[in-house]
Amino acid sequence: MVLPASAVLGQKKNLEVTAGIGLTINGLKAKATDVTGKAVDTFYYDGTTYVPVRAVGEALGQTVAWDSAGQSVAIGTKGNDAANDAAYLSEYFGISRLNGTLSWATYNSALEKIGFEKAAASGTLTAATAAKSLVAAANMTELALTYTSQEASEACKRYGTISAADAPYVACAIEMGLIPNSVDFTAALDGDTASVLLMNAVEASGKGRNYIGFSNDPDIAQRLTSTWNSFTVFDDEALSKLGVEIVSSGATTGYNLKYDGNAARFLSGNTIQYGHDNITHAVQLMGLLNRAGLVARVQLEPKVSVYEYLLEWNDGKMPASTPTYEVRQVADNLYLTYAVEYDLQLEFSSQADRNAFDGIIEEYAKKYDDNPELEGLIYSSWWQPLYSTKVQMSAPQYQQIYDVVVRNGDYTIHPFATAETLGAVQGKVASAASGLSVTPTRIWVNAAFYRYITGTSHQ
Structure with a gap:
């Protein structure tokens, strides 16, 4: 099958793909459709299987929206909302909105206001270097230390250069949902990302919401x-x-x-x-x-x-x-x-x-x-x-x-x-x-x- 030319971030490509790939969601056969209910293709290309994001997202209970101006897809209303997480940290812990690139001092101040232990500042503050403090805040340190160095390295290889010291904590944080795997682990930690990570630790530690x-x-x-x-x-x-x-x-x-x-x-x-x-x-x-x-x-x-x-x-x-x-x-x-x-x-x-x-x-x-x-x-x-x-x-x-x-x-x-x-x-x-x-x-x-x-x- 030759996929028709389409605009993706301003680029047009003609691709030869393998179509007719089956789709199963949560153990049940699923039919992929667009927003109007029309059937759409799932296909395989160059080692990757492509499925309609709307069909999968909504089947998993998430909302899916297309931003035509920004040429991007927004998935989800379940957590990891930086604005709401920042508002929650402000309402319950008195943490002012975190903006721009964060310093270790600002990050540690937020940890202390929540009632968590301060992190040992070392190097640039990133999601990877913050992982140890997040894991400790969520009471998961022992779990992180069950990773062998090989297991931790393998779990982190997709996320850039992660130090051997940080790798078990990063692996644990990803596995337990403290850090979304879509985060840039090696970039300097910004305020929005920090709000999400801190809120995830708050929820995991039992200091946050209580819901069924x-x-x-x-x-x-x-x-x-x-x-x-x-x-x-x-x-x-x-x-x-x-x-x-x-x-x-x-x-x-x-x-x-x-x-x-x-x-x-x-x-x-x-x-x-x-x-x-x-x-x-x-x-x-x-x-x-x-x-x-x-x-x-x-x-x-x-x-x-x-x-x-x-x-x-x-x-x-x-x-x-x-x-x-x-x-x-x-x-x-x-x-x-x-x-x-x-x-x-x-x-x-x-x-x-x-x-x-x-x-x-x-x-x-x-x-x-x-x-x-x-x-x-x-x-x-x-x-x-x-x-x-x-x-x-x-x-x-x-x-x-x-x-x-x-x-x-x-x-x-x-x-x-x-x-x-x-x-x-x-x-x-x-x-x-x-x-x-x-x-x-x-x-x-x-x-x-x-x-x-x-x-x-x-x-």
Whole structure:
């Protein structure tokens, strides 16, 4: 087969290739197509097999985009995003944006702010000479030292001249995903590359995000369901006592109890928090994101939703308790429900993708009076879905309220307040929460939930 002339970085070439090469992805036979679904060739030429980048990239759960101006292909929304990595290092570790060629002093300062050991500065700072410090930060030094000198040299031969001293650490860093194998290992380390490498070490060491996967992972439904099935009612005695006081006082109608160990620690600017009580709803929501071409990191945070229970709901009887649902009598005429629900944390690759979330929920996951048959909505859609973000959003889609965070060690409760009710809630919490930390935090919630908590509309 003679491949037709084509423009590649301004050059035209006619090549004689071997066509009809089969394609298997993750053990399954695959058909390579272009963006319109038209079949495209896979072929072999001069010792290399060529396959369509879009077909392979999307099959592996990555987005693929063509930049006509720069004549380049951009692959992936899953990690290794220099801008988001730099923003994360700034938000959680106070590291200013790393720019230009880095010195050892700047690199070591960043390591120390994260809580890692400083590197032994030697020679030019490159990805190769930084590898030892990255491997140590990720707690993989012993693994690196299992490489023999021959194994390390063989693993690194594709990446330029790597010293024998650096080779085992480079080999380990590549194998464990600390350094992408597309990096120029021998070039002076620049700020963007350093941000990616440091963030990879942060994630590997457990100091970064806490999540179960990506929304477009093939097994995300199983991961969500399995995680949900592990949840049970949990408690904190001091916070529960405080919760009873603030609900009985009428300052708030309820609150959520959460545990830090489940926190996603996502990048705030790109994140939406979505609350619900049905895991099938969360699974189907992943399908909505996939259909819209949106990819997000996903964490399922358990929460105990506490609110007043009226006995008439169950003909004057106390309902039976389950591992995920319990009603407690906390005063003569006050019963509280303790129900396990979840906050679905979604960190998108960009703020534009995050902003698209509201429209998806409004169309496919929100009940309205003019849709009595609930046609076209995903399972267990609510009148007042609840989702929020910690960064300012525009009205009327979002409105500002306060999450009054009360902390006792690793546990927190979260009563909501509007600007008008904040004083009452905060005052009651402060007077009853001796020794506990109280932090009113501004959040922006979707319009439907804002109408619900302000009593302006049932929908």
